[in-house]
Amino acid sequence: MPVTPAAALAAFSRRVAAASFLAGAMQAVLVVSVGVVLAEIALRVLGLHLPPQPIWGVLLVPVLATGWWRQRREQLDGTVAAGHLDRRLGLQGLLLCAREGQVLEPAWSAHLQERLLALPAVLPRPQWKKLLVLPMLALSLAVGTALLPAPPAQAERPQLQARTAELEKIAEQLRDLFARGDLPAESRSEIEQKVQELRQKVDAGEAPEWRDLDQLEQQLERAELLAAASREGKDGGGSGRERAGDIAQSPTPAALAKAAAALAAAGLLDDMPAPLAAGLLAAQAADGTFDPKALPQDAEGLKALAEAMAKAAGQSLGELAQQLPPGQLADLRALVEGSGLQPGEGEQEGVGRGGIDRGPGHAALDMTEDAQGGADKALALPPGLAVPQQWVPIGDRRTEPTVQPENNTTAGGAGAGGMGGATWQLQLAPRHRAVVQRFFDQTTATGRGK
Amino acid sequence: MTTMLTAAQVGRGRQLLARVQDGCNAVLLGQRDLVDMCVMALCVRGHLLLEGLPGLGKTELVKAIGRLLGLSFRRVQFTPDLLPGDITGGPILQDRGGNRQFVFQPGPLFANIVLADEINRASPKTQSALLEAMQERSVTVLGETHRLPLPFFVLATQNPIELEGTYPLPEAQLDRFLFKVEVPGVDADVMTQILTSRRRGEPPAIEKALTAAELDELFTLVDAVFLPQAVANYIARVCAATHPHRADSPAEVKKAVRFGASPRAAIAIGEAARAAALMAGRPNVDFDDVVRTARPALAHRLVLQHTAVVSGAVPAGIVRAVLDAVPAVHKPLPEVVS
Numbered sequence: 001m002p003v004t005p006a007a008a009l010a011a012f013s014r015r016v017a018a019a020s021f022l023a024g025a026m027q028a029v030l031v032v033s034v035g036v037v038l039a040e041i042a043l044r045v046l047g048l049h050l051p052p053q054p055i056w057g058v059l060l061v062p063v064l065a066t067g068w069w070r071q072r073r074e075q076l077d078g079t080v081a082a083g084h085l086d087r088r089l090g091l092q093g094l095l096l097c098a099r100e101g102q103v104l105e106p107a108w109s110a111h112l113q114e115r116l117l118a119l120p121a122v123l124p125r126p127q128w129k130k131l132l133v134l135p136m137l138a139l140s141l142a143v144g145t146a147l148l149p150a151p152p153a154q155a156e157r158p159q160l161q162a163r164t165a166e167l168e169k170i171a172e173q174l175r176d177l178f179a180r181g182d183l184p185a186e187s188r189s190e191i192e193q194k195v196q197e198l199r200q201k202v203d204a205g206e207a208p209e210w211r212d213l214d215q216l217e218q219q220l221e222r223a224e225l226l227a228a229a230s231r232e233g234k235d236g237g238g239s240g241r242e243r244a245g246d247i248a249q250s251p252t253p254a255a256l257a258k259a260a261a262a263l264a265a266a267g268l269l270d271d272m273p274a275p276l277a278a279g280l281l282a283a284q285a286a287d288g289t290f291d292p293k294a295l296p297q298d299a300e301g302l303k304a305l306a307e308a309m310a311k312a313a314g315q316s317l318g319e320l321a322q323q324l325p326p327g328q329l330a331d332l333r334a335l336v337e338g339s340g341l342q343p344g345e346g347e348q349e350g351v352g353r354g355g356i357d358r359g360p361g362h363a364a365l366d367m368t369e370d371a372q373g374g375a376d377k378a379l380a381l382p383p384g385l386a387v388p389q390q391w392v393p394i395g396d397r398r399t400e401p402t403v404q405p406e407n408n409t410t411a412g413g414a415g416a417g418g419m420g421g422a423t424w425q426l427q428l429a430p431r432h433r434a435v436v437q438r439f440f441d442q443t444t445a446t447g448r449g450k
Numbered sequence: 451m452t453t454m455l456t457a458a459q460v461g462r463g464r465q466l467l468a469r470v471q472d473g474c475n476a477v478l479l480g481q482r483d484l485v486d487m488c489v490m491a492l493c494v495r496g497h498l499l500l501e502g503l504p505g506l507g508k509t510e511l512v513k514a515i516g517r518l519l520g521l522s523f524r525r526v527q528f529t530p531d532l533l534p535g536d537i538t539g540g541p542i543l544q545d546r547g548g549n550r551q552f553v554f555q556p557g558p559l560f561a562n563i564v565l566a567d568e569i570n571r572a573s574p575k576t577q578s579a580l581l582e583a584m585q586e587r588s589v590t591v592l593g594e595t596h597r598l599p600l601p602f603f604v605l606a607t608q609n610p611i612e613l614e615g616t617y618p619l620p621e622a623q624l625d626r627f628l629f630k631v632e633v634p635g636v637d638a639d640v641m642t643q644i645l646t647s648r649r650r651g652e653p654p655a656i657e658k659a660l661t662a663a664e665l666d667e668l669f670t671l672v673d674a675v676f677l678p679q680a681v682a683n684y685i686a687r688v689c690a691a692t693h694p695h696r697a698d699s700p701a702e703v704k705k706a707v708r709f710g711a712s713p714r715a716a717i718a719i720g721e722a723a724r725a726a727a728l729m730a731g732r733p734n735v736d737f738d739d740v741v742r743t744a745r746p747a748l749a750h751r752l753v754l755q756h757t758a759v760v761s762g763a764v765p766a767g768i769v770r771a772v773l774d775a776v777p778a779v780h781k782p783l784p785e786v787v788s
Contacts, residue, residue: 019784102734
């Protein structure tokens with residue numbers, strides 16, 4: 001059957017177009033496969049797994065689009081196709097003439113037909129090796145990576161563990177608070193709900209945010225404060241200042257257990273009254289820690305224990321800075337300050353020792369919502385703390401007072417013997433003195449400072 | 451839609467060409483390519499510049515062509531004191547019936563074949579006198595234009611080594627030569643053949659190979675050879691690639707060429723390729739014909755950089771690089787097919 005030049009050119013162009021489409025598609029397969037492999041590896045590094053899904057069929061779109069684009073780009077026009085085919089058939093321009101409408105005499109036509117019969121042998125052949133090897137290799141790798149079994153559940157990360165422990169600690173405190181039964185039902189349900197939400201998050205394998213934990217802890221402290229105020233309100237005894245001191249002196253069993261451990265480490269348990277010391281020793285575990293549950297759970301018992309421990313610790317708190325690690329020293333200092341005593345109270349007055357001359361500050365340094373941008377949130381103060389009782393009126397005038405600040409000509413303070421050691425006592429709030437004193441203690445120990 | 455040459459016509463054309471070729475080959479032994487180039491140039495009525503060392507048979511070849519074609523033949527030995535009027539002719543005062551008047555006396559240019567031997571020895575003034583003759587096939591003297599006999603060929607020779615006292619041809623004149631063919635030396639076998647077959651190197655006597663009608667027929671057949679569009683496009687791309695400022699020019703061109711080939715070069719290649727196709731027995735031009743004729747048609751039209759000339763670059767090498775760089779079909783097949 002004779003092959004017309006037009007049919008031969010069409011077959012040639014189709015073959016080139018198909019090869020171009022295939023080349024483009026395979027190029028896209030290579031890129032997409034490499035992308036899939038990289039994505040799968042990245043997900044597995046993150047502990048996730050993305051199994052093959054029907055939606056992955058969308059990946060065919062770039063493959064087909066690239067094939068179409070390349071086929072369009074490499075499309076041959078008639079003249080070019082005729083040029084290539086003419087050379088492949090060895091027609092020496094005869095096909096070009098026929099395509100341009102030249103009338104060929106029978107001899108030339110016969111020669112053309114004879115050569116056109118060899119068309120199948122000269123049609124372009126795709127270079128399968130060049131076309132398929134890399135894309136198929138990448139595709140196999142992608143399929144293999146996607147079909148790998150899901151990675152085993154990762155061990156809980158330390159971060160998750162730490163947050164879970166913090167949540168457990170909060171839950172423990174909450175249980176203590178519930179056991180005392182002082183928490184208003186509204187606050188109780190709210191805190192319970194938050195704890196429950198965080199638990200669900202932990203159960204789902206997600207690490208709760210530290211922000212949520214801190215917020216919950218602060219809410220819990222506030223609730224404790226309110227509960228203490230509520231208890232005192234119910235008891236109805238004492239002045240406002242006494243009530244405020246009592247509230248501040250109501251540590252939790254857990255806090256007392258930590259302070260007791262510090263006290264035992266400092267060897268000060270013997271300075272406590274014998275019955276209380278015996279009770280503490282009974283709560284002491286083999287590893288030296290104290291079981292909060294073995295401590296008195298009632299408010300009176302806790303208060304008495306805290307006062308005794310504070311008194312024992314307060315007498316030599318300055319010396320303990322050399323013996324105890326900072327954490328335990330801070331626990332003791334908090335206990336002493338919470339009890340209304342001041343570090344060094346009861347100690348012998350002298351140079352560098354300092355002494356109580358103004359009493360505790362009138363406001364607690366609470367890092368509550370104010371420190372987190374929640375200044376506009378109302379914080380109900382416990383009864384009795386609204387009026388600072390330690391304010392002492394020094395005069396009553398009809399006119400505004402004249403302020404004439406004077407330089408401190410006696411720098412160093414009388415109590416410090418003019419060495420500057422008592423300056424902090426004159427200018428710092430009582431609650432901050434411990435920090436400053438700790439700093440000077442450390443600098444003394446390391447040979448720096450004064 | 452036109453009709454291409456028939457196989458019989460192509461056969462006739464080949465026969466006529468073969469007669470001229472055989473005659474030339476009988477005179478000039480061992481120079482078949484050179485003879486083919488000369489015959490191609492004659493078939494398309496182009497001028498030819500032969501460059502070669504003395505004694506290679508340049509002049510003999512041109513004389514043989516004149517005899518074979520049966521055309522009027524003049525030889526002009528170009529020398530530095532040759533004046534334009536010496537080749538174009540000029541008015542001379544003649545006494546006719548008692549009246550004296552200026553009558554134009556044709557010079558040696560008024561012949562079908564003019565051999566300008568050692569053309570580069572003439573002064574530029576004389577060389578320029580050839581410009582109009584070569585391009586317009588006419589001569590203008592004192593405001594009077596005289597047509598030259600057709601066909602008109604200038605076959606010039608020049609010696610590449612004796613440059614002292616010569617005047618290199620200006621580019622404009624070089625451009626008017628269809629081909630510049632370098633006459634190669636011959637090997638020992640050919641020289642042996644020359645020594646044994648000829649006394650004193652005299653070529654054998656040759657007879658006229660073509661009549662005037664046959665020559666016209668040959669011209670007609672060459673003109674009827676079809677030039678396909680794809681091949682014309684190839685010629686154009688080859689010529690364009692000789693221009694150094696083009697982005698797709700080969701590196702050799704960008705480095706060595708100062709000015710590329712003119713459109714006249716493309717026309718010359720197209721015309722010469724027709725003759726080459728007929729010589730090869732085809733009714734149409736093929737890419738191979740372009741490759742065959744491009745080098746002699748392009749080499750003398752390229753103006754090289756001085757630095758390239760000093761560093762030994764030759765135009766023939768540049769043309770070869772261009773032909774290597776420019777694909778016959780302007781868009782190659784995709785890489786993924788073979």
